[in-house]
Amino acid sequence: MKNILLPICLFFTIGVQATFAQYHIRGKVTDSQSTAIQAATIKLIGQHKTAQSDQNGFFTFTDLKPGKYQLELAYLGYQPHRKEIQIKDADVQLSLQLEPDSRELQTVEIMGRTEKSYKNSVSYAGTKVAAEIKDVPQSIQYVTKELMADQGAVRMTDIVKNVSGVNQYTFYDDVSIRGFRNQGGVGSNSSNQLFNGLRTFNGFWRQNLLNYLERVEIIKGPAAALFGNVNPGGTINKVTKKPLDTARRSINLQMGNYNTLRTNLDFTGPANSSKTVLYRLNLGYENANSFRDLMFDKNIVIAPSLSYVPSSNTRINFDAVYNKSNSRLDRGQSIFGSNDLHSTPISLNVADINDFLNEETYLITTSLTHRFSDKLTLNASYLRTGYRQDLFEHRSTSFAVDKQGKNIENLALRRASQRHNEQFSDSFTAYLSSNLHTGKVEHRLVLGYDYNASTIPVGSSQMDAAGYRLKDGTIASKYVAKDSAKYVFYNYKGKMIPMPNVPSFDLSKNEHSLLSVDGYVYAANNTDVVVPFRSEQHSVYVQDYLSYKRLKLLLGLRWDSYISHLNYSTPQLEKVRQHAFQPRIGATYAILDNINAYATYTTGYNPQDARSQNPNAGGPFDPMTSYLLEAGLKTEWFGRRLSATVSVYDIQQRNVLYNALDPDNPDLLVQIGKDKSRGIELDVVGYIAPGLNVLATYAYNHARLDGANAGADTTYNNQQKPNAPKNQGSVWAKYVVQQGALKGFGIGSGVHVVGNRTFGFQGQKNIVPSHGPGYTLVSAAAYYTINAIQLQFNVNNLTNRTHWVGGYDSSRLYPGSPRTWLFSTTYTF
Known part of the structure; x- marks a missing residue:
C-alpha cells in the first residue's frame, strides 16, 4: 500500500x-x-x-x-x-x-500616434510633410494627450499653460502667444487656429471640451509661408486622435467640486481582419457648475474617425467633431471704481437667471494621400466648419449715474442683448510632395494650392437694450445732465437717479433675480458677428526642404490673394482685393547627433477687415505686416526620450488697429506704427527614467507698442502689451513606481508662474485698472493603476490663491479659479 x-x-x-x-x-x-x-x-x-x-x-x-x-x-x-x-x-x-515603419512618417497624419509619453517627435504642420521637430528651423511646441490626461486638462487654457510664451487672455478661447493675441473667433475673417493643419475658427465665447485631441501644437511666429494670414506670435494647431491598427478602448469618469461630472469614451482599432479599415470614436459628456455666480456648462462631444488603407500607396481619412453646449456667457467680474480688484468677490457676475448661451459646432474633415511612386505623393484635404449661436445676456457696460451725471461706482449699468449667429468656413489644400536628389543633396519639394472661405450668411441678427429711458417712451444712448427734464427718474437709496432701459446691478448687494424682460426697448446692433460677410483666400506656394550631411535648409515662397466681400448679399456688394508674397528661410545644423542649431526668417501678412476700411472708423488702413527673426538650439537627451529647446526671437508687426477711445466716435480706430515682441524661451519635455515624465518652460517676453497716440490723454507708446507678462513659466513632473509593493502608484506636482501684466493700458487713467498682479499656482496629483483600472486625483490651485488671468476694464476682469479637485477613474480594455 x-x-x-x-x-x-x-x-x-x-x-x-x-x-x-x-x-x-x-x-x-x-x-x-x-x-x-x-x-x-x-x-x-x-x-x-x-x-x-x-x-x-x-x-x-x-x-x-x-x-x-x-x-x-x-x-x-x-x-x-x-x-x-x-x-x-x-x-x-x-x-x-x-x-x-514608413507608415509612421507618412506625408499626412492619418494613422494614429503610438507614442505614449509627454514627448512627440514628428510634426506635419511645420513643413506640410512629416518631419522630426528637431529638424524644423522654427520653434514648434506641443502638449500631448498623455500630459493632458495626467493634469486633468480639458480645455485650451488648461493645455497651453504648458507651453512657453503662451498666456491666457480671458475666460474665452482666447490666448496670447509671444504677446500677440490669438483670437480668430466668430466674425473673424482671418482665423488663427488650425484643425489638423487646415484653417478654421472657434466659437470664442467659451471653450469646448477637447477629449478628442491627440495633441495641441503651437507653431511659434508668423507661419504665413505655409498658412497665409496668421497671428505673428504663433498658430495653434489642434490634432485629433487618429485610428490605430491595434485595439484600444477606455472609459473615463470624472467627478469634481462645483458639481462637476464628466464622461469620456475612446474606442479604436481595426474594423476588419485585414486592417484596411480602422476606426476611432471619442465621446464626451459634461455637466458642471462654476465658482462664478450663475455659470454652468452642459456639453456633448461626438468625434468619430475612419481610415481606409486599401494599399500601401493610398490612404483616405474621415474626421468629424460635433459639439453641443448649453451655458451662460460670462463677461467677467465688475468692480467698484477702476482699480480695486478686491472691491467685489471674484464670483460676482452681473448676468441674470434668464440668460443663456446655446452653441453648436461641427468640423468635418476628409483627406487623401496617394503615392504615385517612391518619389511623388499627392495630398489633399478639405475641412468644413459650421457654427450656430443663440444668446441672451445681461452685461455691464459702465457705471450708472446720478442726476448730476456723476458715476455711482457700486451700481453697474447693464445692457441686454439677443443674438442669433451662424458662420461657416471651407478650407481646402492640395499639394504634391517629391523626394529628389541632386548629387549628394536630398530635396523634399512641396508644391501646393490652398483655398479658404469664411461666411456669415443672411439671417444672423443682434438686438440690444441699453441706455436711459425718456419720458416720451424712447431711449437715449447716454445721460446728459443739462437735459435732465427729458429723462425718467427712479428712487435709489433715497436719491432720484436716471432710469436705465435695463435694470442696473447693485455690486454691493450682489443679488440675482429673474427679471421681467418684456419691457426692454431694443434696437438693432449691426455688430461684426451678425452682418452678412464673406472673405476668400487663394494661395499657391512652393517649398524645398534640402538636406546635405548635417545641414538642412528650408526655403519657401507663398503668394496669397485675399478677397473681402464688403456689403455682402446686398446690391452694393464691393470686392476688396489684397495680395501678398511671403518668403520663408530657415536652416538647421546638427552640431552633435543630439544637438541641432537653427535659425529662421519668415514674414507675415494680415489684410485689414473690409468693414474697418470705412471712413467712420478712420479708414482705409494699410494691411498688417510682420516678420520673425529666430534662432536657437533643439536638443534630445536620454536616448531621445527628453527634448529641450531654447530660442531667442524678434517679432515686429506694423499697422495693427486699436480703438481710439474717442467718446464722440466709438467706432474710430487708430493704427499703431510698430507692435514689437522680443524674448527668450525654454521648453523641456519628455521621459527621463522609467515612470518619470517631466516638463519645464520659461519665457521672457518684452512686448510693447510704439508709434501712435490714441486720444488726447492716452498714449500707447512704449506700453507693455495687454495681458502679456514679461516673465512666466511652468514645471510639472509625474513619477509612477515601477516595481515592488507600491507598483502602479504615482504622484504628480507642478507650479505655474505668471508675472505682472497690464490690464488695458497704463495710459488710460481712471478707465481700467492698470496693474494685473502676477501669481503662482501649485497643482498636485496622485495615481494608482491596478490591472486595467487607473484611479487619479488632481488638485489645482492647491494654495487657493486669488488671481486674475486677464482683464479689459473695470466691468470685464477675469479671475482665475480657486482651489479645485477632480477624481477620475479610467478603465482600459
Missing part, C-alpha cells in the same frame, strides 16, 4: 507546484543597428499587463503562470511586432528587434 501511495503523493505535489508556479518574461528591445530602444510599449494581449523598456532596452513581466501568451511591441517609427510565447517550467528570455 505504501508503495502505491508514495507515487500518487509525489505526482499530486508536482501537479500542485506546476499549477501555482510563477515565472517571468524578460527581454531587450533593439533596432536594426542593435541599439537599445527606450520607452517602447510591450503588452501581453488579454492579460491587462503592460511594460515599457528602460534606458537599456530591458523590460520584465512577472508572476506569470505556465501557458501560451501573445506579446505585442510598439514604438513610434517602427513596425508593430507580435510574438507568441510558451511558458513551461522556466523563465523566458527574449531579444526583440524592431524594423522602421
Whole structure:
C-alpha cells in the first residue's frame, strides 16, 4: 500500500507546484543597428499587463503562470511586432528587434500616434510633410494627450499653460502667444487656429471640451509661408486622435467640486481582419457648475474617425467633431471704481437667471494621400466648419449715474442683448510632395494650392437694450445732465437717479433675480458677428526642404490673394482685393547627433477687415505686416526620450488697429506704427527614467507698442502689451513606481508662474485698472493603476490663491479659479 501511495503523493505535489508556479518574461528591445530602444510599449494581449523598456532596452513581466501568451511591441517609427510565447517550467528570455515603419512618417497624419509619453517627435504642420521637430528651423511646441490626461486638462487654457510664451487672455478661447493675441473667433475673417493643419475658427465665447485631441501644437511666429494670414506670435494647431491598427478602448469618469461630472469614451482599432479599415470614436459628456455666480456648462462631444488603407500607396481619412453646449456667457467680474480688484468677490457676475448661451459646432474633415511612386505623393484635404449661436445676456457696460451725471461706482449699468449667429468656413489644400536628389543633396519639394472661405450668411441678427429711458417712451444712448427734464427718474437709496432701459446691478448687494424682460426697448446692433460677410483666400506656394550631411535648409515662397466681400448679399456688394508674397528661410545644423542649431526668417501678412476700411472708423488702413527673426538650439537627451529647446526671437508687426477711445466716435480706430515682441524661451519635455515624465518652460517676453497716440490723454507708446507678462513659466513632473509593493502608484506636482501684466493700458487713467498682479499656482496629483483600472486625483490651485488671468476694464476682469479637485477613474480594455 505504501508503495502505491508514495507515487500518487509525489505526482499530486508536482501537479500542485506546476499549477501555482510563477515565472517571468524578460527581454531587450533593439533596432536594426542593435541599439537599445527606450520607452517602447510591450503588452501581453488579454492579460491587462503592460511594460515599457528602460534606458537599456530591458523590460520584465512577472508572476506569470505556465501557458501560451501573445506579446505585442510598439514604438513610434517602427513596425508593430507580435510574438507568441510558451511558458513551461522556466523563465523566458527574449531579444526583440524592431524594423522602421514608413507608415509612421507618412506625408499626412492619418494613422494614429503610438507614442505614449509627454514627448512627440514628428510634426506635419511645420513643413506640410512629416518631419522630426528637431529638424524644423522654427520653434514648434506641443502638449500631448498623455500630459493632458495626467493634469486633468480639458480645455485650451488648461493645455497651453504648458507651453512657453503662451498666456491666457480671458475666460474665452482666447490666448496670447509671444504677446500677440490669438483670437480668430466668430466674425473673424482671418482665423488663427488650425484643425489638423487646415484653417478654421472657434466659437470664442467659451471653450469646448477637447477629449478628442491627440495633441495641441503651437507653431511659434508668423507661419504665413505655409498658412497665409496668421497671428505673428504663433498658430495653434489642434490634432485629433487618429485610428490605430491595434485595439484600444477606455472609459473615463470624472467627478469634481462645483458639481462637476464628466464622461469620456475612446474606442479604436481595426474594423476588419485585414486592417484596411480602422476606426476611432471619442465621446464626451459634461455637466458642471462654476465658482462664478450663475455659470454652468452642459456639453456633448461626438468625434468619430475612419481610415481606409486599401494599399500601401493610398490612404483616405474621415474626421468629424460635433459639439453641443448649453451655458451662460460670462463677461467677467465688475468692480467698484477702476482699480480695486478686491472691491467685489471674484464670483460676482452681473448676468441674470434668464440668460443663456446655446452653441453648436461641427468640423468635418476628409483627406487623401496617394503615392504615385517612391518619389511623388499627392495630398489633399478639405475641412468644413459650421457654427450656430443663440444668446441672451445681461452685461455691464459702465457705471450708472446720478442726476448730476456723476458715476455711482457700486451700481453697474447693464445692457441686454439677443443674438442669433451662424458662420461657416471651407478650407481646402492640395499639394504634391517629391523626394529628389541632386548629387549628394536630398530635396523634399512641396508644391501646393490652398483655398479658404469664411461666411456669415443672411439671417444672423443682434438686438440690444441699453441706455436711459425718456419720458416720451424712447431711449437715449447716454445721460446728459443739462437735459435732465427729458429723462425718467427712479428712487435709489433715497436719491432720484436716471432710469436705465435695463435694470442696473447693485455690486454691493450682489443679488440675482429673474427679471421681467418684456419691457426692454431694443434696437438693432449691426455688430461684426451678425452682418452678412464673406472673405476668400487663394494661395499657391512652393517649398524645398534640402538636406546635405548635417545641414538642412528650408526655403519657401507663398503668394496669397485675399478677397473681402464688403456689403455682402446686398446690391452694393464691393470686392476688396489684397495680395501678398511671403518668403520663408530657415536652416538647421546638427552640431552633435543630439544637438541641432537653427535659425529662421519668415514674414507675415494680415489684410485689414473690409468693414474697418470705412471712413467712420478712420479708414482705409494699410494691411498688417510682420516678420520673425529666430534662432536657437533643439536638443534630445536620454536616448531621445527628453527634448529641450531654447530660442531667442524678434517679432515686429506694423499697422495693427486699436480703438481710439474717442467718446464722440466709438467706432474710430487708430493704427499703431510698430507692435514689437522680443524674448527668450525654454521648453523641456519628455521621459527621463522609467515612470518619470517631466516638463519645464520659461519665457521672457518684452512686448510693447510704439508709434501712435490714441486720444488726447492716452498714449500707447512704449506700453507693455495687454495681458502679456514679461516673465512666466511652468514645471510639472509625474513619477509612477515601477516595481515592488507600491507598483502602479504615482504622484504628480507642478507650479505655474505668471508675472505682472497690464490690464488695458497704463495710459488710460481712471478707465481700467492698470496693474494685473502676477501669481503662482501649485497643482498636485496622485495615481494608482491596478490591472486595467487607473484611479487619479488632481488638485489645482492647491494654495487657493486669488488671481486674475486677464482683464479689459473695470466691468470685464477675469479671475482665475480657486482651489479645485477632480477624481477620475479610467478603465482600459
